[in-house]
Amino acid sequence: MGEYQPDSLQTACLACPRNLTTQQESSVNMTQCVFYCAEGYQVMSADNETCQACERGHYKTNEAAAKFGMCQSCTVNQFTDDEASVSAAYCSIPKCEAGQDIMGIGCLNCPVNTYQPMANPKSSTDCMACGPGKGTKEDKRTLSTDCEPVCDAGNQYNMTMMSCQLCPLGTFNTGNDTQRFEQCEACPVGYVTVGEMMGATSIDNCTLRDCPPGEYISGSYCTHCPVGTYQDIPRQTTCKACRENTNTSGEGKADANECTISCFTGQEQEVGSENCIPCREDHVKETPGPGRCDQCKGNFTANDVRTDCDVLFCDKGFKYNAAGPPCDPCEMGTYKDMRANATECMPCPTNTTTAGVASTSVGDCNKAKCDKGFYSPDDTLPCLACPVGKYKNATGNMNCTDCSAGLTTDSVASTEASQCSLNICPVGQYRQDMSNQCVNCAVGFYQNETGQTECMMCPTGYTTGGTGADNQNDCKIVCSAGSYRNDTTNMCEQCPVGQYQESEGQTECSMCSADYTTDAAGSNSSTDCYVICPSGSAATARDSCEKCPHGQYQSADNANACKACDSGQTTLAIGSTLAEQCQPICSSGQYLNKTSRMCMPCPLGTYNGKAGTNTTAEIECTACPEGNTTSTTGAETLSSCSIPDCLAGSFRSSNGGCQECEVGTYQPEKSQTSCISCDKGNTTLLPGRDDSKYCVREYRAQCV
Known part of the structure; x- marks a missing residue:
């Protein structure tokens, strides 16, 4: 694996380029060399030869066919510590959640006052402690925002000062698991913390009666201050006596100013002096003596002498x-x-x-009564504006009315059906404000909601295949010239060899003309296409081929040059495709034996006066004229055909003439210099015999 060989009769294979290998042995073409990634990585783009590390929880080994596969998931509830894991053995930690860390072979919830935000934590991941003064209400917390401010017993968190402050008078905080996050709790009604204590830590500190000004603590009760006294401070055990020569008009007074001198009806003591002055407007004092004037109530006010509330008001x-x-x-x-x-x-x-x-107050205006264009689904405030596409033409809390199908309003709080005048455009379109017409979103824009007045632009580097796109998924990546968009992956891929693309943003590449190809992937012009020359030829220009001349050959397609035969060899024709077609160049007196691919001397009776050249190997010898032959093989000229060509049954004698074979001999071939004797005991009956069949048993006469 990892090698290939396109030619036969070779002694070695060719190695695939770096980072490429074959998926099996005996590969014959470089196209069988495919890109692969190192262990722990999977192919992101084979064309761009880019790899992507296996995510945590996945691994990839390069054993056997797995080398060419994708990353594999760990088994259920198992995970890897890091990316780019190279085998299942790395799936060695449990798969835990955010809010947990790994303890041995299991997952442990982060305890209270800690958190852990990482999903699928590593073996080195620990739960993180909340910062000083913060804690969590539960275990297994995942965010730092789960850490809330906590305070010790007797304190509460002040959001303005961003610190813990002592519980105010009349409140307490035990600091337990719940209350440490909460504000201080009020003492039971009528009680406060003893000794004006702040920072109380228990309800047991709430033992002091919370008597208001004008009252004092009497055992377990609050009692009004008696006439002639007052108390302007809460939670006191006694009342204060009025100053000399003053008195109060009744019990339960909470201000020293209630201690007044005795004044006539319609008068009261002036504050800060010992003088009596008339009651203020809308106030009266019906009896003489100490005390303050009282404000009139109901639909009447004080008379001029401030003695009675009897004037309409x-x-x-x-x-x-x-x-x-x-x-x-x-x-x-x-x-x-x-x-x-x-x-x-x-x-x-x-x-x-x-x-x-x-x-009596604007605060009493606390009930919903919705105007036109507003409604209240539960008859409570606030009233809500009728949304776009609805209207309400009456006062009240009833719901708004939908516009007719296909129509909407231009804003909220519409009050009439006539305001339902705008067309609702479907997804993939928008409404033009001026014409109130629906128009398809332009190329590069989309709209996935109805009734919109503009379309949304695709992200930078993306566009749509046409107008009217209704989903962001319709925004496809814009690929540069020389590449095309794979609609399945929405990724750019280079035009393969033999194709080109001159424009950007296309979904396919253009094929070169028949018998044309490109040098490499990613061609961006038709001028990158050049003719594919078949074996036996080579390119002379981008659009023409020429057959290999004599003495050269080319076994591969699409070659730029032919290969020369070895020195002393040539080819018998132009356009040779194999090294085996290179034949020896024979000298004069020789011919080419095409079977053995060797030069042989011209046989007897033939000659060859031409030596071979780069364009011919001189594969034949020429026969001598009838009746003549050569004296030896390898004759080079016609003049060598000077020897009589003796017929079978004869031989050429030493004087150059032909002589019949004697009795007892024969010769089956012509142009020989001797005859062949019959076997011992045999002879011929006549001379000039040309076959051994004429050799017969020799009988001799015997004397008796």
């Missing part, structure tokens, strides 16, 4: 009505957030309404 949520009841409640969908005799209430913001009448 519409309250929050009510508007003034001169024709009917003096104060009407604000209608649903409106509100009034101040006391005044205004005649109108404020409308709620768009798409909102109130739960009822007499609303």
Whole structure:
């Protein structure tokens, strides 16, 4: 394997080029040499002779036919540590998941406070600890973002300061597996942590009654501060006495300013002095003595002397009505957030309404009442704009109405069916804004959604086979001249030998004309095609062949030159295809024996006066004229035919003449210099015999 030999009668095989080998022995052509990759690698492109390392979890050995195959997967639940593994023996670690590491022959979940992001971890992969001050809520975590801030007992994480802070007063955190990730938990209602303590670690620290200002702790209860006292600090065990000559108007006072001197009706003590001043607007004080003026309530305000709330004054949520009841409640969908005799209430913001009448704040506008073009699927805020392709022409929370088939709107929140005026173009097309017509996506663009106004461009270096592409998969790689796109793999491949491609972005190459080929793969012009000369000829130009002349041969197709015969040899004709057709060049007096491929002397009775040349081997001798012959073989001239050509039954005597064979001899051939004697005891009856059959038994007369 790895060698080939296209010619017969050779003493050695030819080696395949580097990184190429054959798939079997006895290969006869270089085209049987195929590209292969080293162990641990598979072929990415045979034409480009590029290899790709086997991914982890795969291997490739180069034993036998596996050399030419693809990478093989490890057995189930087994994996390799690295890429480019060369045998199944490298599938030596278990196949684990992200969030695990390898322990012996098994997978172990990463413990709490660690993580491991790598799918199919290596044997050297370890679970990574979360950074300082962070931890995970569960084991087998895969991302660093699974590590959340954790705090010790008595602390909670402050996102603004990005650090752990002590639990505020009235809260605690035990720091257990759950609470270390959470904010501090509030004490039970009515209790706070003892001793104004921050950083409480247990509910057991929540033992102090949380009495508000104006009250004090009395055993397990909160009690109002009595008349003549106040308390402006929460969670105290006593109340503070009013200053001298002042008093409170009742129990439960939380401000020192509630400790006042005694003033007439309609008056209260001025803050910061010992003087009495009239009550403020909308406030009254009906009895003399200490205490503050109180604000009027309902639809009335204070009279001029601030002794009674008996002047019409519409309250929050009510508007003034001169024709009917003096104060009407604000209608649903409106509100009034101040006391005044205004005649109108404020409308709620768009798409909102109130739960009822007499609303006193914009915050009461917390119910959905969707305008045209908006809807609320569950009657709650916020109202949602009707999406493109829908409209709503009435106020309310009902759903939007679909446009007629094939039509859509140009924006959200459409309010009329007439706004459904735009065509919905199918995939592979887009809508032109000016004409409202659907147009195919141009070459190099695609659109995989309906109703779009533009197409998406293929990635750089990719284009589509035509207009109207409806999927990014229609974007095919643009191959340069000299190559074509393989639609199966969507990869560029060089034009094979014998083909060319002059344009980019093509899916096939053009064939050279019949009997033409190219020097190599990747030709980008028809001028790269040249004529394929058959054996026995060679190229004289890119488009012409010439037969090998006498004395030369060529056994291969598509050769650029013929091969010369060995010195002293030539061919019998032009266009010779084999070295065996080279014959010796014979000298004068010789002829060529084509069987033995040797020069032989001209036999008796023949001559050859010409020596062979590069264009002829002189394969025949010429016979002498009738009746003449040569004295020896290898005659070179006609003058050598000077010897009489004696017939059979005779021989040429020493004087140059012909003489019959004597009795007892014979000669079956002509032009001989002697006759052949009969066997002993035999003789011929007559002279001039030309065959041994005339030799008969010799009988001699005996005397009696």
